[in-house]
Amino acid sequence: MIIDFREFETFPAKKVLVGGPEKISLDYQGVHSATQVEVDLSIQKSGEEFFCQGQVAARVAVECARCLKLFEADVNGTLDFIVCSIEYHEANAREAVDAEDYVHFADQAMRANIVEVVRQAVLLEIDMMPLCSDDCRGLCVRCGRNLNEGDCGCSGDEIDERWAALKDFMPPRQQTDNK
Ligand SMILES: [Zn+2]
Ligand SMILES: [Zn+2]
Numbered sequence: 279m280i281i282d283f284r285e286f287e288t289f290p291a292k293k294v295l296v297g298g299p300e301k302i303s304l305d306y307q308g309v310h311s312a313t314q315v316e317v318d319l320s321i322q323k324s325g326e327e328f329f330c331q332g333q334v335a336a337r338v339a340v341e342c343a344r345c346l347k348l349f350e351a352d353v354n355g356t357l358d359f360i361v362c363s364i365e366y367h368e369a370n371a372r373e374a375v376d377a378e379d380y381v382h383f384a385d386q387a388m389r390a391n392i393v394e395v396v397r398q399a400v401l402l403e404i405d406m407m408p409l410c411s412d413d414c415r416g417l418c419v420r421c422g423r424n425l426n427e428g429d430c431g432c433s434g435d436e437i438d439e440r441w442a443a444l445k446d447f448m449p450p451r452q453q454t455d456n457k
Contacts (some may be wrong), residue, residue: 279317279393279396280293280384280389280390281361281389281390282389283321283361284387284388286321286323286445289321289322289376290320290321291320291322291380292318292321293317293318293319294316294317294318294319295315295319296314296316297316302374309338309339309340309341311338311339312337312338315335315336315396315400316334316336316339317333317334317357317392317396318332318333318335320332326363328360328361328362330357330358330359330360330361330381330392331356331358332357333354334353334354334357334396336352336353336400337350337351340408342409342410342412342414343409344409344417345417345424345426347424347426347429349408351404351432353404355402356405357395357399358379359392360372360375360379361382361383362382362383363382363383365384367380367382378398379395381394381395397449414426418430418432426456
């Protein structure tokens with residue numbers, strides 16, 4: 279996702295970038311890929327800095343936290359960053375702006391790759407516990423079957439395996455009952 283800042287003649291300028299999965303990789307737990315990314319920016323110039331604000335809309339493939347099925351979710355994030363040369367930034371660092379909110383020109387030609395700020399904006403908006411649907415029934419804890427696809431036949435009131443292991447550590451029942 280490269281912007282050539284020489285292409286703008288008047289400000290504020292508008293820039294739209296649309297890309298497929300090759301544009302942004304989302305290597306992150308439970309997030310598998312972005313199938314579509316659209317960035318819509320408004321760019322204002324001040325001195326040697328370009329102030330970029332806008333939105334990113336992405337369609338991402340994520341794993342359901344309950345049933346582990348992959349599904350697609352739409353994510354909308356906001357973008358707010360400054361583009362300038364690394365030399366200018368080092369000489370004029372703004373105390374109030376985090377370093378990660380800066381993007382530096384990759385070369386003398388004023389091209390900048392904004393993929394990292396876009397990636398961060400998308401990841402920020404992805405649900406920590408994504409669910410394929412609000413009433414996802416998840417997986418059976420005994421047999422692992424996806425319960426959205428039907429019941430598995432395991433009895434729901436049997437003791438949970440996590441507690442079954444604890445039984446061995448408990449004192450025999452008679453001793454606690456007949457004090
Ligand atoms: Zn699910
Ligand atoms: Zn089951």
